[in-house]
Amino acid sequence: MQEITRKLHEITTDKTLSPAQKAHYLALEAENLLPYPALDAKTQQALDERVICDLYEGHAPYKPRYVLPDYSIVLKQGSEYLELPVPETLDEAINTLMIAYHHVPSVTGMPVYLGQLDELLLPFCDGVDDQELYNRIKLFWRYLDRTLPDAFMHANIGPTDNRVARTILRVDAELKQTAPNLTFFYDPQVSTEQILAIATNSIVECSKPHIANHPMHVETFDERGYGIVSCYNALPVAGGSSTLTRLSLKEVALRSKGEADFFDSVLPHYMEMNFRLAENRIDFLFNESNFFESFLVAEGWIERDRFTAMYGIYAMAEAVNVLQDKEGRAGRYGFDDLANALGHRISRVLAETVEQRPMKNVWRGHAMLHAQAGLSNDVQATPGVRIPYGTEPDPVMHIQALAPHHQYYESGISEILTLDETIKDNPEAMQQLCKGAFSCGFREFTVNVASNDLVRVTGFMVRLSDIKKFNEAKGSRTNTTALGAEAADIVNILERKPRVMSHELRPGYGQ
Amino acid sequence: MSSARATVSKILTYSCVDGPGNRLVVFLQGCNFNCSACHNPHTIGVCNHCGDCIPACHAAALSLEDGEISFDPVACDMCDACIEACPIGANPMVRQYSIANILDLIRKHRPFLSGITVSGGEPTQQLKFISELFQAIKSEQEFSGFSCFVDSNGHLGAANWEKLLRFTDGVMLDIKGFDDSLHEELTGKSNERSLHAARILYAAGKLYELRFLLIPGKTDNDAELNRLIEFVESLGKDVRIKLNAFQHHGVKGKALDWEKMPQAGVEMAAERLRAAGIQNVVTPSVYI
Secondary structure, three states: HHHHHHHHHHHOOOOOOOOHHHHHHHHHHHHOOOOOOOOOOOHHHHHOOOOOEOOOOOOOOOOEEEEOOHHHHHHHHHHHHOEEEOOOHHHHHHHHHHHOOOOOOOOOOOOEEEEHHHHHHHHHOOOOOOOOOHHHHHHHHHHHHHOOOOOOEEEOOOOOOHHHHHHHHHHHHHOOOOOOEEEEEEEEOOOHHHHHHHHHHEEEHOOOOOEEEHHHHHHHHHOOOOEEEOEEEEEEOOOEEEEEEEHHHHHHOOOOOOOHHHHHHHHHHHHHHHHHHHHHHHHHHHOOOOOHHHHHHHHOOHHHHEEOOOOOOOOOOHHHHHHHHHOOOOOOOOOOOOHHHHHHHHHHHHHHHHHOOOOOHHHHHOOEEOOOOOOOOOOOOHHHHHOOOOOOOOHHHHHHHHHHHHHOOOOOOOEEEEOOHHHOOOOOHHHHHHHHHHOOOOOOEEEEEEEOOOEEOOEEEEEEHHHHHOOOOOOOOHHHHHHHHHHHHHHHHEEEEEEEEHHOOOOOOOO | OOOEEEEEEEOOOOOHHHOOEEEEEEEEEOOOOOOOOOOOOOOOOOOOOOOOOOHHHHOOOEEOOOOOEEEEEOOOOOOHHHHHOOOOOOOOOOOOEEEEHHHHHHHHHHOOEEEEEEEEEEEEHHHHHHHHHHHHHHHHHHHHOOOEEEEOOOOOOOOHHHHHHOOEEEEEEEEEOOOOHHHHHHHOOOOOOHHHHHHHEEEOOOOEEEEEEOOOOOOHHHHHHHHHOOOHHHOOOOEEEEEEEOOOOOHHHHHHOOOOOOOOHHHHHHHHHOOOOOOOEEEEOOOO
């Protein structure tokens, strides 16, 4: 008990946290005083050894990890529970959403999904001129960043070219805020070249939006739709994901004698442990927490049977390199064809196993594979299936090496391409890269432009200037900066290599 | 298909600074200028197989076979010691490419590319190869919409430009200086042909960009900037002008004693051009 009292004291007296941030951490500590949902001995051992991990979701999952309400319900019906009438004007619609967000839980305590905002707001825009629309979106955006300061919070727009989407892109590039994060759904059959150009120009300005390959996601989900939330997770709308448990492929590879042992025995064993960990958490959420008694279900914002389980994996790069070493092969992940092919085989086996393993209280009866973007304290383990920081080949080769993985990761895979700022003079190049990435099977296209203050760290956005301030112990208004500062210190994340520095011709042969 | 082959220093599959969009860039070895300020001096010379680089290679990637330098790219660890050792500013790591080789590369990376740019060195030194390469690209339906650009010092003769332009979409042309004796001091050659090339290219609607390298105390003075403005006015004020800043990165020899061009100086020069009514002036996005 002394240990915990010391920790609580530390939180309450921390110089860098706001009272709200302290309350959040205190609540987490309180939850974790409860016993963990009972695990069998083998699963417990795998968890203790950190081969599998629950991403510190807490000991008593009383809310799903990610909740994606269908906000069109509250905009069409109002809410009895919240005593909200049906909105009729744009102001009322935005106000209704602003209220709604505060009732949507997630693992961070803040909403991760703000809705398909252009689709939601367009019906309220008749008779609103462009200047008025701009003013309202700007205030809305400022409100979101200041009251829900979490970069995991995500707005979606597209694939059509419309006034609201254009205004959001304009305001977002202008304000350069950490929150909200933004994804543009791109469909070559529907989106215009112009809106793609606006989106790619915005990336040059502020490393947002992230661009989703809409046709590929549509094929994965159903008519109710999908949303992109948090660290580029693709999940069913009117549902979400109950949990995200993840498997360290590196740790699995280290426990294997070689490639055959990995595939035949060690990987299947630990995959099963990760399924069981997820099941235990889901059982608590569905059978004990009473979460689904919420008005969110009663009023139809979410449905109990639309929650998937995200099956996360990470450290593919290290796993492949460990197996290459064990097999006496020199080729490295990301650079060597054989090593890359081994990685693709691992992804295929993971996807097949996840598809075939039945799970109770999970959307469609099985989990969805996810390439997990990392935790800020991961050491020597590269997020998802990415090529390690600082060693990536040029962006085109990077995309080509990783593209074959994308088909397998239905609930999302984040690849961060780092481009140097010479791209600022040539936004057409950004557009071409995006199209190229999608044509070879990328699910998502995410870029950091190296000189931007706003950057993605393991999947969420932070401001470099905030990290600097945080490190000088001034504290930060946004919750993710604390994570970002940790990430920068521990995993050299800011060393992610900017590519193609002004294109001086470097004499060395090779890439 | 043509049997023409090119001596290639390096190929990039991603470049956003060598023309519009993302481009495949083929750096061809050998240049007819000898610029002190060159940031790729190892692309100027052409290997004469003297073998002086072999002892410099700690990875044993270089050898002489039948009197010619042989390079093993697998053994090479890219330390560039051979380039330092080369007495004539050449590069023993060059490779030979056929037109079919380049077309295969384009096919492999096609969805990512807006076009190809041949650079160097001076790519027009290998005129037969680039003409035939561009002709092959322009005659194949599968490459429709794929643009062909040249990055050149403009020393190529007028008649040859006419031939090359038939298959070329745009040229980035460097003018190293307007005063002819200054140009000769900087490059070893007169600027007469380069200026003439600019006129031919502009008249043909293929001058994508005119580039001018600002070197403190040499090309950033009033006289040079005024002549640049006059020259652009004589062509047309719509020319896109790219002002480059002399930096030390990659430079060898006496030019390392020259001052680097500061950002403020570049911005001042850009302002002068804009004030003269030249609107499309581009300055570097990065200073190193």
